[in-house]
Amino acid sequence: MPSTRSALALALLTASLAHAPPASADTRAGLEAEGLLVQDKVIAGISGYVFFTETFGIDGGFQLMFLDEESRRLDGTFLGGLLTLHLVAGFPIGDQAMIRVGTGIDYYGLWGIDDEESKAAMPLLAEARVYVTEGLSVFVQPRYYLFSSDGLEPGVDFDGDKTTPLVIAVGVGGEWR
Amino acid sequence: MNGRFTMRLGRVATALAALMLSGCLPLTLSHEGAIDFSRHRVVYIQPVATVGDLLDTGYSTGLQAYLADELRTNSGFVGITLDPRGTYDCVLSVELFIESDYDYDDREEEWDVEAEWTLRTLDGETIDVGSVHEDAADEGAAAEEAMDAIANRYLAPYRF
Numbered sequence: 001m002p003s004t005r006s007a008l009a010l011a012l013l014t015a016s017l018a019h020a021p022p023a024s025a026d027t028r029a030g031l032e033a034e035g036l037l038v039q040d041k042v043i044a045g046i047s048g049y050v051f052f053t054e055t056f057g058i059d060g061g062f063q064l065m066f067l068d069e070e071s072r073r074l075d076g077t078f079l080g081g082l083l084t085l086h087l088v089a090g091f092p093i094g095d096q097a098m099i100r101v102g103t104g105i106d107y108y109g110l111w112g113i114d115d116e117e118s119k120a121a122m123p124l125l126a127e128a129r130v131y132v133t134e135g136l137s138v139f140v141q142p143r144y145y146l147f148s149s150d151g152l153e154p155g156v157d158f159d160g161d162k163t164t165p166l167v168i169a170v171g172v173g174g175e176w177r
Numbered sequence: 178m179n180g181r182f183t184m185r186l187g188r189v190a191t192a193l194a195a196l197m198l199s200g201c202l203p204l205t206l207s208h209e210g211a212i213d214f215s216r217h218r219v220v221y222i223q224p225v226a227t228v229g230d231l232l233d234t235g236y237s238t239g240l241q242a243y244l245a246d247e248l249r250t251n252s253g254f255v256g257i258t259l260d261p262r263g264t265y266d267c268v269l270s271v272e273l274f275i276e277s278d279y280d281y282d283d284r285e286e287e288w289d290v291e292a293e294w295t296l297r298t299l300d301g302e303t304i305d306v307g308s309v310h311e312d313a314a315d316e317g318a319a320a321e322e323a324m325d326a327i328a329n330r331y332l333a334p335y336r337f
Contacts, residue, residue, distance in 0.1 A: 037201040041337070067337060079206070079337065110206065114251045116329035119206060150209075157203035158336060166202055 027052055030137070032173025034061055036082070039157065042066045043082060047171060051090060059102070060085040065112075078112040086125060098137075100127040106143070106167075108152065121148035123167070135176060141169040210334035212296065212305050214253035220296070221258050221265040222248070225324075229275035240320055244271065247328035254331065267304060269296050271327060275316060288316040292323035294330075305330075 028051050035044035047061025065079035088102030102125050110117040123143035131137045144166055145154055155165035225240040245257045258265050274291040289312045296305040309326040313319035 036204070038204040039201045041204065074337075108206065113208075113335060114329055114332050116325055117208070117332060151205075151207040153205040153207070155202055156205045158205060161203075164202055167204060168202060 028175055028177040030173045030175035032061075032139075032171040034063060034169055034171035034173075036063065037168045037170060040068050041079065042068060045082070047084070047169075047173070049088070055089050055091070057088055057090065058086065058104075059088055065108070074112050076112070080108060080110040080112050080117075083107040083109065086123070088125070088127075096131045098127075098129045098131075100129065100141075101125065102127075103146070106145075119149040119152040121145040121152055131175075135174050136172070137175060138172045139170065141171075143167045143169065205336065207336040208332055208334055210253050210332070211330050212253075214255070214333070217267045217296070217298075217304060218254065219256035219258065219265040219267070220248070220254045221261060221263065221268050223261075223268060223270045226270070226272040227275060228272065236320070240271075240273070240324055243321060244269075244324040244327060247324060248331060250328075251333060252328060252331040253333035265299075267296055267298055269294060271324075273320060273323065275320070277316070285314065288313055288319040290316070290319040290323045292320075292327060294327050 029049060031048045032046065033044070034047040035042075043063045043065045045061060045063030047059060047063075049057055049059035051057030061082075061084045063082040063084075065082055066077045067074065067079060069077070084104065084106050086102040086104030088100045090098050090100045092098050103123060104125075106121045106123050108119040108121075110119065122145065124146050125141055125143045127139050127141040129137050129139040143154075145152070148154075154167045155163045157163070222241055222245050224237045225244065227237055227240075241259060245259055248254060248257050256265070271292060271294045274293075276289045278287050278289065279285075280287060289310070291308060291310050293308040294306070295303060297303055307327075307330060309323055311319045311322040311326065313322060
């Protein structure tokens with residue numbers, strides 16, 4: 001499956017970055033393979049971050065969105081792309097973990113439905129990140145949407161039943177400083 | 178990798194696996210539709226009326242056909258017709274106001290298009306009305322972007 005091969009390639013790329021030489025004493029940056037844990041859809045792609053100071057930085061990403069089964073309405077499974085851009089603050093916990101909080105924009109371009117169709121949201125995110133080696137980390141990033149477009153409903157299933165209104169992103173990536 | 182790292186990696190992997198196996202959270206994307214497409218099923222698109230700096234006389238019917246194609250692709254209408262003698266239950270009329278503006282600093286011409294549209298029943302009752310503004314480097318692109326926006330207004334309902 002091409003998407004599986006792409007995910008493996010991304011994971012290898014990000015893992016290799018863990019061994020990249022230091023860029024600067026004050027800045028650090030990372031590149032990650034990221035996916036969202038959502039029902040009935042596959043949302044996966046690439047993300048990255050740059051910290052300009054010890055505490056503050058930005059992260060962003062681009063993930064492709066697919067339904068997990070074909071839809072006559074879509075003439076396939078492709079839904080579109082998710083673009084994210086967040087301002088984040090990171091707080092180290094010891095040497096091997098970090099908590100991040102932030103906000104920004106999540107833009108869902110639903111090009112598989114119509115070229116002009118999109119949804120957007122302003123998330124409040126809290127991320128737990130663990131460094132499994134000095135340069136390689138895994139993270140879990142729940143996002144709560146403070147504001148969102150009509151028709152973008154985290155925690156609501158197809159039938160309208162409601163659960164926890166969160167979008168959860170997970171990923172693995174390499175960091176260099 | 179020492180033993181402490183290995184234990185930490187194991188805990189994180191276990192937590193992630195548990196999270197994934199416990200079931201992902203739902204995320205629903207939906208659109209209700211601007212109008213009731215079960216009542217308004219077939220639309221007749223009138224030739225697009227143009228006002229302003231548009232010289233090409235074939236433009237009006239060209240935009241009418243372009244809008245019809247866009248609506249056929251993704252709208253909630255069951256049928257689209259350009260034939261006023263056909264069978265339909267609502268009428269879409271569009272008026273374009275077009276202005277060109279030359280920027281002497283950048284030496285570029287920019288086209289502004291304001292599109293106003295009205296969807297009516299055969300009795301003349303207004304179902305939906307709206308307007309959109311677009312600009313582009315040429316009048317064709319600006320006008321087509323306005324048609325795209327109108328077509329998006331009548332996007333078929335979806336829920337994924």
